[in-house]
Amino acid sequence: MEIFVAATVGLLTAVGVYLMLRLRSFPVILGLTFLSYAVNLFIFAAGRIRTAAAPIVGTTDTPTDPLPQALVLTAIVISFGMTAVIVMMALGSYLELGHDRVDPDQGEDDTPAPAGKETGA
Amino acid sequence: MMGNWIITPVVLPALLAALSLFIGRNSITVARLLSVTGSLALLAIALMLLMAASEGPPQVYRLGDWPAPFGIVLVLDRLSALMLLLTAGLALLVLGQAIATGWDRRGRKFHALWLFQLMGLNGAFLTGDAFNLFVFFEVLLIASYGLMVHGGTGPRIRAGVQYIAVNLLGSTLFLFALATIYSLTGTLNMADLAAKLPVLPEGDHGLMRAAAVMLMLVFAIKGALVPLHFWLPGTYAQAPGVVAALFAVMTKVGAYAALRFGTLVFPTDLAVTGPLIADLMLPAGLITLALGSIGILGARSLPRLAAYAALASMGTVFTALSAFTPASTTATLYYMAHSTLAGGLLFLVTDLARARGGEFLDGPDRPRLSGRLGVLFFLAAIATAGLPPLSGFPGKLMVLQSASGPMALVWPVVLGGGFLALIGLSRAGSALFWAPQGEAMAPLPLSQAIAPALLLAGLVALTLGAGPVQDWLGTTAAALHNPAPYILANDLPGGA
Numbered sequence: 001m002e003i004f005v006a007a008t009v010g011l012l013t014a015v016g017v018y019l020m021l022r023l024r025s026f027p028v029i030l031g032l033t034f035l036s037y038a039v040n041l042f043i044f045a046a047g048r049i050r051t052a053a054a055p056i057v058g059t060t061d062t063p064t065d066p067l068p069q070a071l072v073l074t075a076i077v078i079s080f081g082m083t084a085v086i087v088m089m090a091l092g093s094y095l096e097l098g099h100d101r102v103d104p105d106q107g108e109d110d111t112p113a114p115a116g117k118e119t120g121a
Numbered sequence: 122m123m124g125n126w127i128i129t130p131v132v133l134p135a136l137l138a139a140l141s142l143f144i145g146r147n148s149i150t151v152a153r154l155l156s157v158t159g160s161l162a163l164l165a166i167a168l169m170l171l172m173a174a175s176e177g178p179p180q181v182y183r184l185g186d187w188p189a190p191f192g193i194v195l196v197l198d199r200l201s202a203l204m205l206l207l208t209a210g211l212a213l214l215v216l217g218q219a220i221a222t223g224w225d226r227r228g229r230k231f232h233a234l235w236l237f238q239l240m241g242l243n244g245a246f247l248t249g250d251a252f253n254l255f256v257f258f259e260v261l262l263i264a265s266y267g268l269m270v271h272g273g274t275g276p277r278i279r280a281g282v283q284y285i286a287v288n289l290l291g292s293t294l295f296l297f298a299l300a301t302i303y304s305l306t307g308t309l310n311m312a313d314l315a316a317k318l319p320v321l322p323e324g325d326h327g328l329m330r331a332a333a334v335m336l337m338l339v340f341a342i343k344g345a346l347v348p349l350h351f352w353l354p355g356t357y358a359q360a361p362g363v364v365a366a367l368f369a370v371m372t373k374v375g376a377y378a379a380l381r382f383g384t385l386v387f388p389t390d391l392a393v394t395g396p397l398i399a400d401l402m403l404p405a406g407l408i409t410l411a412l413g414s415i416g417i418l419g420a421r422s423l424p425r426l427a428a429y430a431a432l433a434s435m436g437t438v439f440t441a442l443s444a445f446t447p448a449s450t451t452a453t454l455y456y457m458a459h460s461t462l463a464g465g466l467l468f469l470v471t472d473l474a475r476a477r478g479g480e481f482l483d484g485p486d487r488p489r490l491s492g493r494l495g496v497l498f499f500l501a502a503i504a505t506a507g508l509p510p511l512s513g514f515p516g517k518l519m520v521l522q523s524a525s526g527p528m529a530l531v532w533p534v535v536l537g538g539g540f541l542a543l544i545g546l547s548r549a550g551s552a553l554f555w556a557p558q559g560e561a562m563a564p565l566p567l568s569q570a571i572a573p574a575l576l577l578a579g580l581v582a583l584t585l586g587a588g589p590v591q592d593w594l595g596t597t598a599a600a601l602h603n604p605a606p607y608i609l610a611n612d613l614p615g616g617a
Binding site for chain 2: 020025028029032035036038039042043045046047048065067068071074075078079081082083085086089090092093096097102
């Protein structure tokens with residue numbers, strides 16, 4: 001059981017890191033999602049792995065630690081919200097620039113733009 | 122009693138931000154009124170908390186009245202009060218500048234995001250719980266994502282995507298570290314951790330060291346320490362000038378967290394980590410400083426130059442921080458206060474120049490900028506390079522005096538970095554103000570010079586009051602290196 005959970009966390013992290021290193025925003029976002037799955041499982045395991053145990057003291061003889069479950073809930077909500085934000089940003093970037101590469105063009109913000117001035121500045 | 126006031130720096134901006142979303146939605150005047158009132162109130166509260174913190178021992182506010190370590194606590198000590206005051210002061214001035222330059226009208230919800238950002242910053246400085254620190258990091262980050270792309274298109278949004286991706290990665294790492302720490306100690310309250318780590322079983326030391334380094338990596342991402350600095354130049358150069366000026370305090374969150382954990386949870390005399398963190402932080406800080414200075418020299422636009430100056434200042438902060446002695450901590454805090462004000466000033470001046478077309482240092486058609494702006498840039502450059510008479514000079518002096526690393530290594534890097542910054546800033550100033558080619562631009566209205574002038578006044582005050590400030594910071598540093606009262610204030614079970 002422990003080995004299975006540990007291997008799953010490791011595999012998810014490896015997949016996440018690999019995808020993070022891609023140059024397009026879609027794989028990067030998928031990679032971030034995989035990493036957050038990995039860390040959620042990891043937090044869950046921090047309260048020790050135990051099956052068929054309620055996280056409520058008094059209901060069973062061997063209750064499991066409730067705190068990691070609360071932590072993991074917070075982590076899930078936050079990573080879900082953050083993923084939504086980055087998806088919107090990536091979409092905005094794609095629609096504005098016409099491509100979804102994550103790396104900047106050569107010298108992009110360091111030299112005068114040839115055309116298409118920024119509207120905000 | 123200060124008791125309930127401790128929570129107000131978190132609750133007040135949260136309430137005002139929600140109000141701003143509802144009643145300030147259609148009227149910029151109402152939204153401005155709410156943020157300015159809120160920022161003024163935050164400044165007053167921060168001053169009051171600072172006075173309360175300098176008189177007595179650390180004070181604790183229990184959220185929901187649950188006792189530590191089971192509930193979350195906010196702890197007010199001299200360090201958190203100082204950071205609150207820095208944030209409130211900078212935020213008020215920069216907000217004034219955002220209104221004077223009309224930045225807040227270029228996109229929607231600027232004021233609500235601004236207030237949420239302040240809520241996150243204040244919460245991160247106050248919390249006494251490691252997981253709660255993670256939550257407040259996320260609050261300040263999600264607001265900063267909105268502010269960073271405020272009123273922007275194309276390149277700014279893409280820089281925003283990179284910034285979010287890096288920070289999400291940092292958050293994941295933070296969670297890995299916290300879960301590891303929790304599985305070893307069964308607690309995430311910082312004072313409780315400080316009490317439990319010295320008696321950690323020998324077999325768990327390796328895992329705890331890994332967790333400590335992961336945690337410091339997260340703070341290094343926030344503080345843009347080499348090799349985790351790649352997000353900073355692009356983000357700060359692309360962000361709206363006023364937002365970048367507020368971000369001057371955001372990198373300090375990383376330094377604050379590193380200082381808090383490095384003195385409270387992982388002090389250098391702890392058997393588990395020993396001098397591990399200090400040993401890793403010193404070279405990273407020096408390289409950051411060197412890289413930032415070279416970046417200043419190589420920057421071809423003013424926003425990039427200001428971003429690299431921010432990087433160099435973080436390098437100096439972490440170099441000073443890495444010694445973890447009371448003297449070095451005093452120097453760190455002084456330099457942190459200086460570089461927050463100086464960084465904010467440089468970004469505001471950069472924004473004013475950029476709004477007048479004076480952005481690129483080597484492009485054609487550089488406009489003729491007004492002399493008033495030139496004076497401001499000159500003073501900001503003096504502050505940034507750490508020249509007398511402004512506070513960067515005593516700051517660097519204190520850093521050099523207290524540095525723990527080999528003198529032959531620290532002195533050349535700090536002094537050489539200052540020299541490179543001086544050359545880079547002089548070059549930028551000459552190119553922008555002495556060799557104009559285009560037509561004359563509109564002069565700088567007085568209303569847009571108020572906030573930079575007040576920031577300058579802050580730097581002058583920091584210089585003139587260097588003695589008393591140093592004494593106050595010395596007491597703060599001594600309290601940080603003797604965390605027993607901080608732990609006692611948490612009122613842990615077992616009287617730890």
